[in-house]
Amino acid sequence: xxxxxxxxxxxxxxxxxxxxxxxxxxxxxxxxxxxxxxxxxxxxxxxxxxxxxxxxxxxxxxxxxxxxxxxxxxxxxxxxxxxxxxxxxxxxxxxxxxxxxxxxxxxxxxxxxxxxxxxxxxxxxxxxxxxxxxxxxxx
Amino acid sequence: xxxxxxxxxxxxxxxxxxxxxxxxxxxxxxxxxxxxxxxxxxxxxxxxxxxxxxxxxxxxxxxxxxxxxxxxxxxxxxxxxxxxxxxxxxxxxxxxxxxxxxxxxxxxxxxxxxxxxxxxxxxxxxxxxxxxxxxxxxxxxxxxxxxxxxxxxxxxxxxxxxxxxxxxxxxxxxxxxxxxxxxxxxxxxxxxxxxxxx
Numbered sequence: 431x432x433x434x435x436x437x438x439x440x441x442x443x444x445x446x447x448x449x450x451x452x453x454x455x456x457x458x459x460x461x462x463x464x465x466x467x468x469x470x471x472x473x474x475x476x477x478x479x480x481x482x483x484x485x486x487x488x489x490x491x492x493x494x495x496x497x498x499x500x501x502x503x504x505x506x507x508x509x510x511x512x513x514x515x516x517x518x519x520x521x522x523x524x525x526x527x528x529x530x531x532x533x534x535x536x537x538x539x540x541x542x543x544x545x546x547x548x549x550x551x552x553x554x555x556x557x558x559x560x561x562x563x564x565x566x567x568x569x
Numbered sequence: 570x571x572x573x574x575x576x577x578x579x580x581x582x583x584x585x586x587x588x589x590x591x592x593x594x595x596x597x598x599x600x601x602x603x604x605x606x607x608x609x610x611x612x613x614x615x616x617x618x619x620x621x622x623x624x625x626x627x628x629x630x631x632x633x634x635x636x637x638x639x640x641x642x643x644x645x646x647x648x649x650x651x652x653x654x655x656x657x658x659x660x661x662x663x664x665x666x667x668x669x670x671x672x673x674x675x676x677x678x679x680x681x682x683x684x685x686x687x688x689x690x691x692x693x694x695x696x697x698x699x700x701x702x703x704x705x706x707x708x709x710x711x712x713x714x715x716x717x718x719x720x721x722x723x724x725x726x727x728x729x730x731x732x733x734x735x736x737x738x739x740x741x742x743x744x745x746x747x748x749x750x751x752x753x754x755x756x757x758x759x760x761x762x763x764x765x766x767x
């Protein structure tokens with residue numbers, strides 16, 4: 431069931447991205463994130479993505495949901511926070527989680543909202559807690 | 570050697586896989602490079618490898634250099650000389666020539682952005698030449714918009730372009746409409762004649 435409140439303070443995440451001028455080693459990108467960040471936002475490297483976030487690139491942040499990110503049944507799933515943001519003429523979608531075991535933030539998704547993010551209907555259904563369990567956590 | 574552990578599950582079942590990706594730069598073409606991805610065989614989590622940034626940045630700087638040279642060659646071919654562009658933009662003499670010719674020098678990101686904008690809209694040079702005067706800029710923009718419309722119209726003879734401008738009360742209306750030309754087709758069927766619009 432998605433949480434109505436964010437699991438993390440977004441400021442902590444943004445601070446982590448600041449790291450050493452975008453060279454933060456405590457923020458990792460899940461495979462595929464760099465490709466969508468390049469395709470949708472012309473951000474071609476990890477450094478470019480983290481610098482963008484660190485310098486206030488995520489404008490008008492709007493919390494979407496907070497859901498468990500389950501890849502394996504053996505591991506307690508981390509909670510993944512998702513937000514919409516605005517940048518220039520685009521609306522984006524970012525989701526991230528904090529890995530307690532590795533003490534690292536992981537960016538799970540970073541793309542234009544109309545590319546493959548949850549639809550307006552899905553968000554509305556999630557907020558109303560009407561989304562079938564089978565679709566929870568999907569994008 | 571430091572053990573690589575999975576950021577998701579913490580297990581050391583991580584292997585490095587190589588993938589080819591295509592990088593591209595506007596006006597600079599594209600190229601293919603190999604990047605690394607950490608893949609955990611335990612949970613299936615994949616993570617971008619930290620070493621990719623260097624490889625990508627290196628290739629991007631090559632593509633950016635190609636992009637700058639192509640943009641300047643194309644602008645020169647359109648009749649904009651390096652000296653005239655430097656003068657219009659208020660750049661020190663030989664700045665653009667150095668961007669183009671000095672292989673050891675990498676033009677800055679702002680220089681590349683500026684020249685790409687000019688390559689996309691070369692008439693911006695005429696605006697710069699008029700010291701960015703607002704009235705002149707508007708006139709140049711409208712002239713080029715009109716030229717583009719004429720060009721589009723000639724490229725699509727099947728489209729009829731109509732336009733109108735009028736003052737109405739306290740507002741000004743301007744519209745440009747493109748619509749497919751209607752060709753009446755007469756089909757006979759028995760004693761009736763039907764007119765179809767294509």
